[in-house]
Amino acid sequence: MSRVFSGIQPSGNLTLGNYLGAIKNWVPMQDNNNCLFCIVDLHAITIPQDPGLLRQATREAVASLIASGINPKKSTLFIQSQVSAHSELSWILSCFTPLGWLNRMTQFKDKAGKNREQACLGLYAYPVLMAADVLIYKATHVPVGEDQKQHLELTRDIAGAFNRYFNVDHFPLPEPLIQGPAPRVMSLRDGTRKMSKSDPSDFSRIHLLDDAETIALKIRKAKTDPNPLPYDVKELENRPEAQNLVTIYGALANKTVPDVLKDFAEAPFSIFKPALTELIVSVLNPIREDILRLLKDPHMLDLCLREGKEQAQEISEKNLSEIQELVGFLKN
DSSP: OOOEEEEEEOOSOBHHHHHHIIIHHHHHHTTTEEEEEOOOOOHHTSSSHHHHHHHHHHHHHHHHHHHHTTOOTTEEEEEGGOOOOOOHEEEEEEETTOHHHHHTTTHHHHHHHHGGSSSSHHHHHHHHHHHHHHHHTTTTEEEEEEGHHHHHHHHHHHHHHHHHTTOOSSOOEEEEESSSSOSSSBBBOOTSSSSOSSSSSSGGGTTTTTOOHHHHHHHHHOOSSSOOEEEEEETTTTTTHHHHHHHHHHHHHHHHHHHHHHHTTTTHHHHHHHHHHHHHHHHHHHHHHHHHHHTTTTTHHHHHHHHHHHHHHHHHHHHHHHHOOOTOOOOO
């Protein structure tokens, strides 16, 4: 059985992009794999956080995963900072990671921007922590979006370097899992940019906690072009906003983009947008209601997290002990 690891940041009120690009694809993996799903709060603090809001966002992320179909009885669901082996392995692996490898990471360049000299070490080195997240469980597969493939390649490079240095076959080289009809959901205001919680405009995204009225307003305001939807997929190539909305519809309806176009060919957006709104509300409203219900029962959430923490510790501490032995740390 494959061991699957994936994590999601608790950056507050997960979006439709998080759901379609990640969570929806994780749910069926639980049936045939040993899955570990992690709220990566250590990664979250590479950007300054309000402590109270971070704790709240972490609970919301846990509730959102459970409401979306992640079953704590099938999978290990836990918080990254509660399992210290992540941080310990990150330091060990950082000692086997050349600076040149980290210098090639495009996300640091994008996030640091012109203030690179003022960026924190954590933002620069977090790909090593990401590698530790995966390797501490000897995960064989990692669900990733297109923008995360470079980090998984680095994870494989680090695992290979460690194995070669000690002449062992300790770490498997994890394979990417890129699945689903909407691996990358784009902004509702700019179809060339990924839907993101960091976008200053709340109208660029749909949150899992948005109510039906808010969703309808955001879809009405979503950027489009004056042309009706085409018959042929190729005609969407230079229409990023139209392509994004059609892709979202297909992902939620479990249809291919060509099938969606068959249903709406030559339809203006005045017809397509209400249909899309109805579909989004029908999928997200039950999730929203379940999230709100779960957040009213923090004791139940804490119990799930405690069980997940214990399961994650059992796996990670055994692996960390083996790694420490290989490295040469003295044990009493």
